[in-house]
Amino acid sequence: ARVFDLSVAFTMTLSGVTVAHFAAQTGVGVAPAVGIALGVALLIGVLNGFVVVGLGVDSFIATLATGSLIKAFITMVTNDQSITGVQLLRPPFSSIAQTDVAGLTLPVLYLLVVAGAIWFVLERTATGRRLYATGFNPDAARLQRVATDRLRFLSLITSALLAGVAGIVFTSAIGSG
Numbered sequence: 001a002r003v004f005d006l007s008v009a010f011t012m013t014l015s016g017v018t019v020a021h022f023a024a025q026t027g028v029g030v031a032p033a034v035g036i037a038l039g040v041a042l043l044i045g046v047l048n049g050f051v052v053v054g055l056g057v058d059s060f061i062a063t064l065a066t067g068s069l070i071k072a073f074i075t076m077v078t079n080d081q082s083i084t085g086v087q088l089l090r091p092p093f094s095s096i097a098q099t100d101v102a103g104l105t106l107p108v109l110y111l112l113v114v115a116g117a118i119w120f121v122l123e124r125t126a127t128g129r130r131l132y133a134t135g136f137n138p139d140a141a142r143l144q145r146v147a148t149d150r151l152r153f154l155s156l157i158t159s160a161l162l163a164g165v166a167g168i169v170f171t172s173a174i175g176s177g
Contacts, residue, residue, distance in 0.1 A: 020177025024085025041164025
């Protein structure tokens with residue numbers, strides 16, 4: 001959709017730190033901690049979408065700035081210390097990434113499902129064709145009544161949510177945030 005999200009790694013890290021904090025250091029269960037982490041990722045996606053689409057800032061600059069702010073926030077909150085805890089090392093949290101199914105770990109299966117879903121959307125749906133049109137020639141797509149701004153906004157939200165999921169899975173795999 002002709003937008004680039006350079007804050008993916010930072011969003012992933014913040015989601016991992018968030019789920020680790022709520023799962024290990026508070027009395028919140030695993031499911032609410034995962035929900036909070038995904039909510040944080042969604043908030044970052046909405047912020048990126050607002051700045052890029054709403055304010056018209058170039059996506060490279062806006063998402064790089066968002067990533068820098070996220071990194072500063074993580075450093076401020078954690079004091080550059082890893083968040084660890086017994087709750088992160090045992091089920092149900094550890095089973096998010098450390099379970100084998102048919103000889104494959106769950107992160108590999110997550111990757112296959114997400115890649116398949118993205119392939120299906122891009123290759124087999126009208127939304128995928130609209131995304132390609134927006135990315136290749138946004139003016140022509142807009143003249144064909146494609147909601148280019150909405151697609152760009154949703155692309156940034158999707159990117160942030162996928163980064164959030166990756167952060168949760170990574171935190172589950174290593175047992176710390």
